[in-house]
Amino acid sequence: MAQHNHIFYKWGGGIEPDLPRVDHAHDEFLVTEDGEKLIDAAAGAAVTNLGHSVPGIEEIFESQSAEVSYLSLSHFSHDAPEDLARTLATRAPGDLSKVFFTNSGSEANEAAFKLAREYFRARGKPEKSVVVSRWQSYHGATFGALSATGNTLRRRGFEPFLTDWEHISPAYPYRWSFDGTPEEQARAAARELETTIRQRGPDTVAAFVAEPVGGASIPAAAPHPVYYKEIRDICDEYDVLFIADEVMTGFGRTGPLFAMEHYGVTPDMMSLGKGLTSGYTPMSAVLVNDKVADEFAREDVSFAHGHTFAGNPLSAAVANFVVEQYTDGVLERGQQRGQQLASELAPLADHPMVGDFRAIGPMVGLEFVADKDTKEPFDPSQKVYKQVYDAALDRGVYTYPGKGSVDGVAGDHLMLSPPLTLSESSVSRIAEAVEGAIEDVYSRVHPGVTA
Numbered sequence: 053m054a055q056h057n058h059i060f061y062k063w064g065g066g067i068e069p070d071l072p073r074v075d076h077a078h079d080e081f082l083v084t085e086d087g088e089k090l091i092d093a094a095a096g097a098a099v100t101n102l103g104h105s106v107p108g109i110e111e112i113f114e115s116q117s118a119e120v121s122y123l124s125l126s127h128f129s130h131d132a133p134e135d136l137a138r139t140l141a142t143r144a145p146g147d148l149s150k151v152f153f154t155n156s157g158s159e160a161n162e163a164a165f166k167l168a169r170e171y172f173r174a175r176g177k178p179e180k181s182v183v184v185s186r187w188q189s190y191h192g193a194t195f196g197a198l199s200a201t202g203n204t205l206r207r208r209g210f211e212p213f214l215t216d217w218e219h220i221s222p223a224y225p226y227r228w229s230f231d232g233t234p235e236e237q238a239r240a241a242a243r244e245l246e247t248t249i250r251q252r253g254p255d256t257v258a259a260f261v262a263e264p265v266g267g268a269s270i271p272a273a274a275p276h277p278v279y280y281k282e283i284r285d286i287c288d289e290y291d292v293l294f295i296a297d298e299v300m301t302g303f304g305r306t307g308p309l310f311a312m313e314h315y316g317v318t319p320d321m322m323s324l325g326k327g328l329t330s331g332y333t334p335m336s337a338v339l340v341n342d343k344v345a346d347e348f349a350r351e352d353v354s355f356a357h358g359h360t361f362a363g364n365p366l367s368a369a370v371a372n373f374v375v376e377q378y379t380d381g382v383l384e385r386g387q388q389r390g391q392q393l394a395s396e397l398a399p400l401a402d403h404p405m406v407g408d409f410r411a412i413g414p415m416v417g418l419e420f421v422a423d424k425d426t427k428e429p430f431d432p433s434q435k436v437y438k439q440v441y442d443a444a445l446d447r448g449v450y451t452y453p454g455k456g457s458v459d460g461v462a463g464d465h466l467m468l469s470p471p472l473t474l475s476e477s478s479v480s481r482i483a484e485a486v487e488g489a490i491e492d493v494y495s496r497v498h499p500g501v502t503a
């Protein structure tokens with residue numbers, strides 16, 4: 053039985069009471085105080101991409117803290133953050149060549165939004181301040197990031213927001229109502245950005261932000277490749293910056309190092325977090341392209357924004373070490389494990405409770421529906437997401453649950469986003485547990501019916 057301690061935690065939805073207490077963790081495993089060895093099929097919240105341990109990390113903590121752990125980067129520089137910025141600039145697509153350090157995914161997006169405003173102010177267009185994003189997105193919990201977030205569950209209760217921003221349809225092929233081929237539908241979805249920019253007034257829109265592939269709200273939802281080509285063209289035509297929120301998709305989560313590589317499109321800014329340190333220490337960053345960075349090179353332009361711990365040498369040294377581990381071999385292994393997981397789970401695509409089955413690299417999303425033909429989500433009171441989560445956990449597998457949207461336009465979800473380095477046998481155990489969990493829940497919500 054979990055002891056209740058002094059940590060304030062009340063997410064809701066019933067997952068919080070009696071949390072299993074973890075004693076220690078390694079590779080893809082979480083070992084509880086009761087001695088149970090759970091498989092972490094979520095990598096935390098798609099964070100520990102290298103698993104809960106990686107040889108050599110202890111030495112990095114030891115040597116960097118012996119050298120220097122903390123410095124105010126406003127007044128001092130040091131090898132660790134400088135090396136990290138160089139490495140990220142080298143490995144990022146296109147001319148994303150400058151790095152602004154932050155501590156969480158939310159902070160990375162906040163910085164990107166403020167950078168966009170300052171960029172246009174520097175160019176004599178201070179009225180360009182609106183950020184356009186998509187419904188069913190997640191960009192963070194702080195007020196600016198939440199204003200851009202389109203996940204209605206996470207927004208509800210915090211209105212009014214600080215900003216009056218715009219949202220377009222999610223990149224969510226399963227629930228699109230556009231006509232035509234997948235390509236035509238993707239074009240139509242992207243064209244909503246143009247309509248919104250025109251309606252709002254191109255002189256007022258600073259940026260469009262999107263998760264390249266859906267994460268916390270609609271896991272593994274990936275639009276047709278033409279979608280981001282259209283988005284890029286629209287942004288260029290209306291002088292709007294394109295921010296790719298790769299906080300979850302970065303560092304191999306969808307196969308390549310960054311998910312935008314699937315699309316061959318380079319954003320103007322890219323937010324990173326999670327896999328940047330594989331969760332060993334908090335750190336995040338915004339990558340900025342030359343066009344934006346060059347404006348800030350001017351003597352009369354500044355960016356008065358920063359966080360105390362940003363770019364601290366200890367986190368930077370850890371991130372340097374972690375980023376080095378994302379070799380072609382490790383990314384390839386993640387892809388292979390993702391393919392294995394997707395193929396072992398593929399029969400679930402026909403299951404009557406599974407409305408949509410999505411997989412891209414080592415990221416799998418299952419969306420549960422009450423009616424497969426109409427795509428009607430389950431009644432939220434049934435808490436299907438939690439039932440599946442609990443049933444998988446009972447089978448020794450930790451997954452990432454997703455509550456359906458409060459407005460009934462998306463079903464309950466389950467995301468699988470294991471460490472890229474997990475073993476083949478763990479993949480099979482995850483697949484078995486998820487299949488079994490879905491069968492259990494199906495027989496509970498449709499008693500007497502077999503799938």
Ligand code: PMP
Pocket residue numbers: 097155156157158159161190191192193263267268297298299300301325326
């Ligand atoms: N953006 C995306 C795409 C995310 O998935 C998340 C976290 N799930 C965030 C931003 C926020 O990151 P953090 O929780 O580190 O603030």
